[in-house]
Amino acid sequence: MVNYGGxxxxxxxxxxxxxxVRAGYAGDDTPKAVVSSYYGxxxxxxxxxxxxxxxxxxxxxxxxxxxxxxPWRDALIFDFNPIPPLISHALSDIMHANPSEHPILVTExxxxxxxxxERMAEIMFEEFQVPAFYIANTGVLNAFAAGKGSALVIDVGxxxxxxxxxxxxxxLRKGLVYSALPKLVHAHAKHVLTTPTPTRGSIxxxxxxxxxxxxPVEPSASPRFALREDRLAGTTESWRTxxxxxxxxxxxxxxxxxxxxxxxxxxxxxxxxxxxEFPTGFNTSFGPERFQVGEExxxxxxxxxxxxxxxxxxxxxxxxxxxxxxxxxxxxxxxGNVVLTGGGSLYTGFADRLENELSRNFSHVKIHAPGNPIExxxxxxxxxxxxxxxxxxxxxxxxxxxxxxxxxxxxxxRCK
Amino acid sequence: MASGVSVSSECMEAFRSLKLSRKHKYIIFSLSxxxxxxxxVKTSAEQDYDKFVGDLPEDECRxxxxxxEFEKDSAKRNKICFISWSPDSAKIKQKxxxxxxxxxxxxxxxxxxxxxxxxxxxxxxxxxxxFKANSSSR
Numbered sequence: 001m002v003n004y005g006g007x008x009x010x011x012x013x014x015x016x017x018x019x020x021v022r023a024g025y026a027g028d029d030t031p032k033a034v035v036s037s038y039y040g041x042x043x044x045x046x047x048x049x050x051x052x053x054x055x056x057x058x059x060x061x062x063x064x065x066x067x068x069x070x071p072w073r074d075a076l077i078f079d080f081n082p083i084p085p086l087i088s089h090a091l092s093d094i095m096h097a098n099p100s101e102h103p104i105l106v107t108e109x110x111x112x113x114x115x116x117x118e119r120m121a122e123i124m125f126e127e128f129q130v131p132a133f134y135i136a137n138t139g140v141l142n143a144f145a146a147g148k149g150s151a152l153v154i155d156v157g158x159x160x161x162x163x164x165x166x167x168x169x170x171x172l173r174k175g176l177v178y179s180a181l182p183k184l185v186h187a188h189a190k191h192v193l194t195t196p197t198p199t200r201g202s203i204x205x206x207x208x209x210x211x212x213x214x215x216p217v218e219p220s221a222s223p224r225f226a227l228r229e230d231r232l233a234g235t236t237e238s239w240r241t242x243x244x245x246x247x248x249x250x251x252x253x254x255x256x257x258x259x260x261x262x263x264x265x266x267x268x269x270x271x272x273x274x275x276x277e278f279p280t281g282f283n284t285s286f287g288p289e290r291f292q293v294g295e296e297x298x299x300x301x302x303x304x305x306x307x308x309x310x311x312x313x314x315x316x317x318x319x320x321x322x323x324x325x326x327x328x329x330x331x332x333x334x335x336g337n338v339v340l341t342g343g344g345s346l347y348t349g350f351a352d353r354l355e356n357e358l359s360r361n362f363s364h365v366k367i368h369a370p371g372n373p374i375e376x377x378x379x380x381x382x383x384x385x386x387x388x389x390x391x392x393x394x395x396x397x398x399x400x401x402x403x404x405x406x407x408x409x410x411x412x413x414r415c416k
Numbered sequence: 417m418a419s420g421v422s423v424s425s426e427c428m429e430a431f432r433s434l435k436l437s438r439k440h441k442y443i444i445f446s447l448s449x450x451x452x453x454x455x456x457v458k459t460s461a462e463q464d465y466d467k468f469v470g471d472l473p474e475d476e477c478r479x480x481x482x483x484x485e486f487e488k489d490s491a492k493r494n495k496i497c498f499i500s501w502s503p504d505s506a507k508i509k510q511k512x513x514x515x516x517x518x519x520x521x522x523x524x525x526x527x528x529x530x531x532x533x534x535x536x537x538x539x540x541x542x543x544x545x546x547f548k549a550n551s552s553s554r
Contacts, residue, residue, distance in 0.1 A: 140417050147477065147502030147511030149518045150533055169417060169519050337533060366535070368504065375508065386512040392420035392452050416417065 011103040011388040015381040018072040019158030022381045023090035027389035031381050033094035039082050040066040054089040062209040064234035068242040075160045080119055084127050103132035103397050105388040107380050110139040110164045110171045118408040125403045132397035135415045139164030139171050141383030142341045146368045152334040156344035159183050163322040165334055175325040179312035182344045185296045190248045192289050204280050207243040214281035223282035255286050258294030260352035294347045316357055335362040340369035341379040419516040423454045423524045430456040431525050434483055442468050445479040454521050465542045475505040477514035479521055484549050495529040495549045504535050
C-alpha cells in the first residue's frame with residue numbers, strides 16, 4: 001500500500017511485452033488484465049484518430065479491411081500511439097481502475113533507450129495524470145523475484161531472447177545481449193508446417209474465423225472444409241499474417257519441444273509423437289520434427305548461418321558473448337545463479353537442455369526455472385507487484401510534483 | 417532499484433562488536449515485522465560452523481555476517497563473510513523483499529572480504545565458504 005494524502009491506495013503495475021500487456025494491482029499474485037499487444041485498426045482516408053480494436057474483441061474478431069498492428073519493433077517500443085489505448089483498455093475497461101488515483105510502476109527491457117522511458121513517463125503523467133510513476137528494469141525484477149541480487153537472467157519472450165547479467169542489483173551493461181531468436185524459431189515452425197512431407201501435403205493455416213464448415217477426416221487425410229468466401233476479399237494481409245502467427249504459436253505450445261541432451265535423430269524418433277488438429281480439421285501426429293523446432297534455440301547448421309548473415313544468435317552464442325564481457329570470477333557466480341524466465345522458455349525440455357549446455361563448460365551450474373508457468377510468464381510483473389506494494393518503496397516513486405519541477409531528467413536520475 | 421528498506425543502528429552496533437571487539441562469531445539479520453527495517457535477530461559466539469548453518473531457516477530468507485577463520489600457508493587467517501540466504505522454497509514475496517533490500521545492508525558494512533549468495537545448504541557449506549575465502553586471499 002502506498003500513502004497518498006492520508007489515503008492508502010494500492011499501486012498499479014503494467015508490464016508491456018510484445019505479445020501482451022500485463023496489468024494489475026501491486027501486491028497481487030497475478031495480473032488482473034492480460035491484453036494482447038496486437039491491435040486492429042482500419043485505415044480510412046483523412047481520419048488519423050482511427051478507432052483501435054483491442055483485447056478480447058480486438059484482433060481476433062474478423063472485420064472487413066481491418067489491419068493488425070503492434071507497438072514493438074526490433075526489441076523496443078517503436079510506435080507509442082497505440083500505447084495509451086492499450087494501457088487504458090487494461091486499466092479502465094478491464095480493471096475498472098482510475099489511473100489518476102494510483103501510482104503506476106511500468107517495466108522496461110534492460111536495453112531500453114532514454115527517449116522511450118521518458119516518453120512513457122510523459123504518457124503516464126500527462127495523459128493518465130498519475131500521482132506517481134516508476135519504471136523498473138525487467139532483468140533486475142526477474143533476478144530479485146528469484147531471490148537473487150546477482151544472477152544471469154535468460155529471458156525468452158515472444159519476439160526477443162535476452163541474457164542480462166545482474167550484479168548486486170544492477171545490470172552489467174557490457175554483458176547484456178539479445179536477439180530475435182524466438183522469431184527464427186517461429187519461422188522454422190511455420191516452414192515445417194507448410195512444407196509437404198512424404199506423408200502429408202502443405203498444411204493450411206486458416207483460422208476458424210475464415211472457415212464456413214468442415215467435415216471430420218481421418219488422421220493425415222486431406223482436410224475437407226469450406227472457406228468463408230464472403231470474408232476472403234475483405235481480409236487484409238496484416239490480419240492474415242497475424243492469424244497465421246497465432247496458429248503456428250498454438251501448434252508450438254501444444255506440440256514442440258527441445259531434446260535435453262542435444263540433437264539426436266534416434267532419440268527424437270523414439271519420443272512419442274503428438275497429435276494435433278488444425279482449424280481446417282486436418283489432423284496428424286508430429287514426430288521428430290517437433291523437436292527440430294526447439295533445436296533452433298540451441299543449434300544452427302553451418303549452412304543456415306552461411307546463407308543468413310543476419311541470423312538471430314542462438315542461446316549458446318548469446319551466452320558466450322555475454323560471459324566473455326564478464327570477469328572470470330563473476331562468471332562462476334553467474335553460472336551458479338541462472339534465472340530462466342519468459343513464456344518462450346516453456347518448451348518441454350528447455351531448462352534441462354540449458355543446464356546440459358552450461359554444465360559442459362562450467363563446474364557449478366544452477367538454474368532457477370520456476371515450474372509454475374504463471375511465475376515464468378509473469379516474472380517481471382510479479383517482481384514489480386511486490387516491489388510497488390512495499391510501504392518503503394514510496395521514497396523511490398517519482399511524484400507528480402517532481403515531474404512538474406524537474407521534467408524528463410528526473411526519470412534517469414531516479415530509475416536506475 | 418531498491419526496496420527503500422532501512423538498516424537499523426542495532427545492525428551497525430552488532431557488526432562493530434563482531435569486527436572490532438570480536439565479541440560475536442556471527443550475526444543473523446532479518447526484516448522487522450512491519451517490513452520497514454533490517455534488524456539483527458541473533459548474535460552468537462558459537463564456534464561450530466554447523467550450528468550457524470542450523471540457524472538459517474530452511475524456507476525463509478535471512479542475511480548473515482560470519483567471521484570465518486581458516487589456515488593458509490600454516491598461518492591463521494580470518495575473513496568476514498556476508499551471506500545472503502534465499503532458499504528456493506522461500507515465498508516469492510520474501511525473496512523479492514530480501515533481494516531488493518540486500519544492497520542497503522551490505523553497503524553499511526566495511527571490511528567484508530567474501531560474499532556468498534546461498535539458495536541451498538550446499539552453497540553455504542563450510543567447504544564452499546572455505547574455497548571462497550581461500551581464493552579471495554593472497
